Amino acid sequence: xxxxxxxxxxxxxxxxxxxxxxxxxxxxxxxxxxxxxxxxxxxxxxxxxxxxxxxxxxxxxxxxxxxxxxxxxxxxxxxxxxxxxxxxxxxxxxxxxxxxxxxxxxxxxxxxxxxxxxxxxxxxxxxxxxxxxxxxxxxxxxxxxxxxxxxxxxxxxxxxxxxxxxxxxxxxxxxxxxxxxxxxxxxxxxxxxxxxxxxxxxxxxxxxxxxxxxxxxxxxxxxxxxxxxxxxxxxxxxxxxxxxxxxxxxxxxxxxxxxxxxxxxxxxxxxxxxxxxxxxxxxxxxxxxxxxxxxxxxxxxxxxxx
Amino acid sequence: xxxxxxxxxxxxxxxxxxxxxxxxxxxxxxxxxxxxxxxxxxxxxxxxxxxxxxxxxxxxxxxxxxxxxxxxxxxxxxxxxxxxxxxxxxxxxxxxxxxxxxxxxxxxxxxxxxxxxxxxxxxxxxxxxxxxxxxxxxxxxxxxxxxxxxxxxxxxxxxxxxxxxxxxxxxxxxxxxxxxxxxxxxxxxxxxxxxxxxxxxxxxxxxxxxxxxxxxxxxxxxxxxxxxxxxxxxxxxxxxxxxxxxxxxxxxxxxxxxxxxxxxxxxxxxxxxxxxxxxxxxxxxxxxxxxxxxxxxxxxxxxxxxxxxxxxxxxxxxxxxxxxxxxxxxxxxxxxxxxxxxxxxxxxxxxxxxxxxxxxx
Numbered sequence: 166x167x168x169x170x171x172x173x174x175x176x177x178x179x180x181x182x183x184x185x186x187x188x189x190x191x192x193x194x195x196x197x198x199x200x201x202x203x204x205x206x207x208x209x210x211x212x213x214x215x216x217x218x219x220x221x222x223x224x225x226x227x228x229x230x231x232x233x234x235x236x237x238x239x240x241x242x243x244x245x246x247x248x249x250x251x252x253x254x255x256x257x258x259x260x261x262x263x264x265x266x267x268x269x270x271x272x273x274x275x276x277x278x279x280x281x282x283x284x285x286x287x288x289x290x291x292x293x294x295x296x297x298x299x300x301x302x303x304x305x306x307x308x309x310x311x312x313x314x315x316x317x318x319x320x321x322x323x324x325x326x327x328x329x330x331x332x333x334x335x336x337x338x339x340x341x342x343x344x345x346x347x348x349x350x351x352x353x354x355x356x357x358x359x360x361x362x363x364x365x366x367x368x369x370x371x372x373x374x375x376x377x378x379x380x381x382x383x384x385x386x387x388x389x390x391x392x393x394x395x396x397x398x399x400x401x402x403x404x405x406x407x408x409x410x411x412x413x414x415x416x417x418x419x420x421x422x423x424x425x426x427x428x429x430x431x432x433x434x435x436x437x438x439x440x441x442x443x444x445x446x447x448x449x450x451x452x453x454x455x456x457x458x459x460x461x462x463x464x465x466x467x468x469x470x471x
Numbered sequence: 472x473x474x475x476x477x478x479x480x481x482x483x484x485x486x487x488x489x490x491x492x493x494x495x496x497x498x499x500x501x502x503x504x505x506x507x508x509x510x511x512x513x514x515x516x517x518x519x520x521x522x523x524x525x526x527x528x529x530x531x532x533x534x535x536x537x538x539x540x541x542x543x544x545x546x547x548x549x550x551x552x553x554x555x556x557x558x559x560x561x562x563x564x565x566x567x568x569x570x571x572x573x574x575x576x577x578x579x580x581x582x583x584x585x586x587x588x589x590x591x592x593x594x595x596x597x598x599x600x601x602x603x604x605x606x607x608x609x610x611x612x613x614x615x616x617x618x619x620x621x622x623x624x625x626x627x628x629x630x631x632x633x634x635x636x637x638x639x640x641x642x643x644x645x646x647x648x649x650x651x652x653x654x655x656x657x658x659x660x661x662x663x664x665x666x667x668x669x670x671x672x673x674x675x676x677x678x679x680x681x682x683x684x685x686x687x688x689x690x691x692x693x694x695x696x697x698x699x700x701x702x703x704x705x706x707x708x709x710x711x712x713x714x715x716x717x718x719x720x721x722x723x724x725x726x727x728x729x730x731x732x733x734x735x736x737x738x739x740x741x742x743x744x745x746x747x748x749x750x751x752x753x754x755x756x757x758x759x760x761x762x763x764x765x766x767x768x769x770x771x772x773x774x775x776x777x778x779x780x781x782x783x784x785x786x787x788x789x790x791x792x793x794x795x796x797x798x799x800x801x802x803x804x805x806x807x808x809x810x811x812x813x814x815x816x817x818x819x820x821x822x823x824x825x826x827x828x829x830x831x832x
Contacts, residue, residue, distance in 0.1 A: 246810055250817040252813040252816060257813055259809070267800065267802030271799045271800055387624070390624045394621045394625075431633070434632045442617075
């Protein structure tokens with residue numbers, strides 16, 4: 166019985182990892198005031214680039230690096246449109262998703278159905294992984310899991326406890342006042358959008374080189390959108406994102422747990438999406454300000470205007 | 472040294488709007504060319520092939536009109552929703568829900584009702600299906616301030632799974648040899664096509680009527696005025712006593728309903744049975760977003776922009792076959808066009824002047 170519990174919880178952690186990475190990236194981005202709906206597309210690009218590089222070089226770490234670069238690069242598009250050209254961020258993000266999904270479908274076409282010979286192997290942390298129950302759960306995981314947790318904590322520390330973090334937050338609250346403090350809001354927002362892209366791409370790399378070791382079109386399966394809901398759920402706080410991401414990881418695992426009961430797999434596949442709606446519904450009792458949403462989220466900032 | 476100075480434009484003329492859109496499309500085609508080059512395809516040949524494939528032959532043109540039908544209906548509805556800044560990204564699901572409801576009516580009464588009544592009922596059911604699905608995010612947004620982008624998207628996924636569940640389960644047809652999908656609808660439930668084409672003209676006529684009515688609503692009625700105020704200045708709307716709840720519900724009723732009608736058209740005009748969601752609507756709900764945007768959210772212009780994007784879909788199929796490019800190519804083309812269109816808006820609203828001076832300041 167204990168083995169089953171450990172196995173289920175372990176898989177929950179694995180399923181939650183890309184959600185956590187994506188959410189932390191989106192939190193950083195949204196905290197600076199930019200809504201990025203391109204996560205699904207960037208994740209997909211990250212997944213395909215990581216797969217191709219692992220497939221051709223056999224080095225998943227190099228692949229991760231390449232995926233991050235690709236994610237950052239493609240995110241510049243959204244940054245340019247929404248920061249420099251003050252375009253509508255909803256539409257610009259959607260465009261980024263379309264481009265990302267299209268690009269990954271195109272690049273990945275020759276690789277569909279090919280399995281990876283190597284993948285990002287799980288790493289057991291000496292000593293800690295020997296602790297009963299806790300060990301196999303938290304310390305026998307893929308490097309992505311450790312990175313996700315560390316990055317989430319680091320992002321929390323950065324945003325809440327450091328000066329640059331305060332600048333990021335104030336850019337999202339009141340860019341005009343931030344600018345008078347000598348902060349280049351545009352540059353800062355570029356940096357946050359691009360950082361968010363790096364995180365999304367990492368999440369994608371996890372999917373193709375650790376979670377499933379293969380590439381198929383649409384393998385992100387709406388995780389990029391769930392990430393956007395999780396950003397709200399975590400109240401724009403990377404620390405709380407950890408909890409949210411693993412709750413949703415659990416929902417993904419629940420699908421497989423319930424399948425032997427004879428419930429339609431398609432019905433079960435609705436679970437993450439229905440849960441997303443339910444969780445937003447549960448959150449909605451408070452008003453937007455109490456939710457801690459950045460005040461200027463999604464609003465283009467125009468220099469010299471009050 | 473040179474210096475960029477940005478001025479706000481005082482007024483936007485339709486001509487300038489057209490010029491900006493054209494400029495955006497040209498710039499986008501330039502970037503798309505680079506993508507083609509990177510794929511090892513001659514961009515001039517590929518882009519030429521897209522447009523000759525869709526507008527260059529009678530066959531291509533007929534196919535373009537066929538694909539424009541769902542885009543006109545859906546794009547028109549989205550133009551209305553986007554005017555109120557209600558980001559309905561769920562047209563894909565609303566199309567599917569329309570098709571689902573149409574199938575239900577078609578299968579249930581296909582054998583007993585006369586064709587005219589049956590088809591009317593199917594369209595009605597499709598409208599109701601799409602509209603009800605559209606109401607959910609509207610309610611969620613107004614009553615619980617839930618972001619409509621997320622809720623509409625989640626409903627897309629839920630609808631797709633729902634349909635798959637039905638066609639592999641309870642609705643699986645006895646004539647499909649075990650493959651997923653319902654039985655074919657009765658002949659009475661099928662839409663006539665213009666001979667020698669796949670143009671199901673009843674839906675086309677409905678689509679054209681829909682955008683005509685929409686443009687009257689948007690520009691000539693109090694309701695249309697309220698929609699525009701909600702979109703452009705919600706604060707002023709509140710003071711003016713606009714009922715946000717009612718207006719948003721009506722907007723989504725219409726927007727979702729028209730997508731649902733498009734779904735019935737695809738079902739009864741093209742496929743004749745309910746199959747996999749991806750075959751019923753291959754991304755029309757998403758392409759319609761760009762259609763609405765290119766039309767500057769003007770329902771009448773949707774007719775033109777729907778034809779343009781239908782052309783890209785048809786031409787995209789053509790280059791897939793002749794150049795061996797993957798299906799995702801069309802998605803990239805669409806995404807690049809969309810981002811250039813919204814970036815172009817900046818130059819519509821602002822005048823950017825490059826001035827050269829000898830003393831750099």
